[in-house]
Amino acid sequence: MPSASVIRVRAPRAWLAAAVTAVLIAPVAPARAAEPAYPFRDPDLPLAARIDDLVGRLTPAEKISLLHQYQPAIPRLDVGAFRTGTEALHGVAWLGETTVFPQAIGLSTTWDPDLIRRVGGAVGREARGFHAQDPAGNGLNVWAPVVNLLRDPRWGRNEEGYSEDPYLTGVMSTAYSRGLAGDHPTYLQTAPTLKHYLANNNEVRRETTSSVLPPRLLHDYEYAAFRPAIAAGAATGVMTSYNLVNGRPATVEPSLDAxxxxxxxxxxMVVSDAYAPGNLTGPQAYHATQAEANAAAVKAGVDSFTQDGDSAASTVAALTAATEQGLLSWSDVDDALRHIFSVRFRLGEFDPPGRNPYAAITPDVIDSPEHRRLARQAADAQLVLLKNAPPAAAAGGRRHQRALLPLAASDTRRVAVVGPLADTVYTDWYSGTPPYTVTPRQGVAARLGAGATVVGGEGVDRIALRDVATGRYVTATGTTDADAVTVRGARPARRRSSTSSTGARGCSPCAARRTGATSATTGARSSPGTPSPTGGMCSSSSSWRPSRTARTRSGTPATRPASRGSRPTGT
Incomplete structure (x- = not known):
């Protein structure tokens, strides 16, 4: 019998036309939806079953590799790369121009959890926008908010937290985390991570100092700040801190699990702070080998190791050795992976894009007009008016009846904006990159218009040391080579340098002393009867002089953040 390929049938044209017509109008059976390649790809299965299926398909080497901050792709399973740790304290940081909201200490003074939630929502959308630009590099696990309590005004990072009160901190951190995470019942917009667990309140020698916490202080104060956002389902994990707690490094703190x-x-998902795993065998000398240290961290509850930047070699080597030496079981490793993948699955990574509404967010949301308006609203709401009395009357004159603020353009002709930050905008370490800046002097001038003269000055004396023998000024290197030298005072410490990725130790705000009748952050000499509004844009304590007639405190200059100090590497 000839093959089908050589059979020829000569049919009448009418029959052929009818056959073609029949084919064209015949109903087409709907194609069956393609079955997911693996069960973990099936969005209709229970989450736990999907996670177990994926973890069960990984090789031992793949499992170990996924416990580092920079989780590699697994091409054979079509699993993409994943990176933990996008900074998002009051805006997305370090990824380019973005909307910058007031610092956390400023946001707390709004006393408005709904506003804070909306701010968090905007930050979360912008994180999604950056993720759309670079899914592997711009991760959706955000390291925010900071819930460490502001126990001491000398701590150089007070601007990162909300309050010294655990209740207020819990309310605000829950609101911000809810905004970051979104309100979808299944999917996360981003995965918020609370910092820094536990009892973290100092920078100097922070790797070796131990916070002593009696049980009542631990439960009523420290746990009380961290618990609300976790219990509410708003935050998806915590970051361990550098310090020790009652003599044990927080990286191996058993209360993570317990x-x-x-x-x-x-x-x-619990992540370590940057380079903290190495501290266990370094300055803390708590474990003899890195294999012992990493095994102890996993057993305590740490799932992801933030160590050596994007190089996972040392982490992989230590964890591999730990499994070979019997220090770490594969059951321990699988538990850590389940915690990691619980977050990755909820971010929608393994689901069809149409299922996850957050996957549709584009970079267009970054620094959008809507977000700029929200930043302005938050900046206005966080201002605290400390005093606003009518200006004192001149000798023999009548006292003004109207309070000094707000300044009225119609009757304000000359204004002095005085202070070290009067005409400067600094961004803090965790600030995003603002697309524009407005200094206090510029803002006042713009508001009052061309009819007013607005002048500015630092209002501080500068002190320089000069060699009496040579008349030359002493430079920072200790030599006397300079003809002139400028010494700045009251610079914000903790500002992020554009020339160094690690920062440098800055001058303590308490160490700088200036002459003249000025406050620690802002001020000017004023004669009796002269109205002198004072605006303080600081994050640490200041000695306010009672002679001022109008004072405000802000966590941001204009609509941008200001803070003090710089810092070494860490998060």
Whole structure:
């Protein structure tokens, strides 16, 4: 019998036309939806079953590699690369121009959790926008908010937290985390991570100092700040801190599993602070080998190791050695992976894009007009008016009846904006890159218009040391080579340098002393009867002089953040 390929049938044209017509109008059976390649790709399966399926398909080497901050792709399973740790304290940081909101200490003075939630929502959308630009590099696990309590005004990072009160801190951190995470019942907009667990309140020798916490202080103060956002399902994990707690490094703190994970029914992903695993065998000398240290961290509850930047070699080597030496079981490794993948699955990574509404967010949301308006609203709401009395009357004159603020353009002709930050905008370490800046002097001038003269000055004396023998000024290197030298005072410490990725130790705000009748942050000499509004844009304590007639405190100059100090590497 000839093959089908050589059979020829000569049909009448009418029959052929009818056949073609029949084919064209015949109903087409709907194509069956393609089955997911693996069960973990099936969005209709229970989350736990999907996670177990994926973890069960990984090789031992793949499992170990995924416990580092920079999780590599697994091409054979079509699993993409994943990076933990996008900074988002009051805006997305370090990724380019973005909307910059007031610092956390400023946001707390709004006393408005709904506003804070909306701010968090905007930051979360912008994180999604950056993720759309570079999914592997711009991660959706955000390291924010900071819930460390502001126990001491000398701590150089007080601007990062909300309050010294655990209740207020819990309310505000929950609101901000809810905004970051979004309100979808299944998917996360981003995965918020609370910093820094536990009892972290100093920078100097922070790797070796131990916070002593009696049980009542631990439960009523420290846990009380961290618990609300976790219990509410708003935050998806915590970052361990550098310090020790009651003599034990926080990186191997057993309360991660014994306490924190009991606050919620959901899996949490715990990450270490940058280079903290290495501290266990370095300055802390708590473990003899890195294999012992990493095994202890995993057993305590750490899932992701932030060590050596994007190089996972040392982490992989230590964890591999730990499994070979029997220090770490594969069950321990699998538990850590389940915690990690619980977050990755909820971010929608393994689901069809149409299922996850957040996957549709584009970079157009970054620094959008809507977000700029929200930043302005938050900046206005966080201002605290400390005093606003009518200006004192001149000798023999009548006292003004109207309060000094707000300044009225119609009757304000000359204004002096005085202070070290009067005509400067600094961004703090975790600030995003603002697309524009407005200094206090510029803002006042713009508001009052061309009819007013607005002048500015630092209002501080500068002190320089000069060699009496040569008349030459002493430079920072200790030599006397300079003809002139400028010494700045009251610079914000903790500002992020554009020339150094690690920062440098800055001058303590308490160490600088200036002459003249000025406050620690802003001020000017004023004669009796002269109205002198004072605006303080600082994050640490200041000695305010009672002679001022109008004072405000702000966590941001104009609509941008200001803070003090710089810092070494860390998060």
């Amino acid at each position: 306490e924190v994970r009991t606050w919620t029914d959901r899996d949490l």
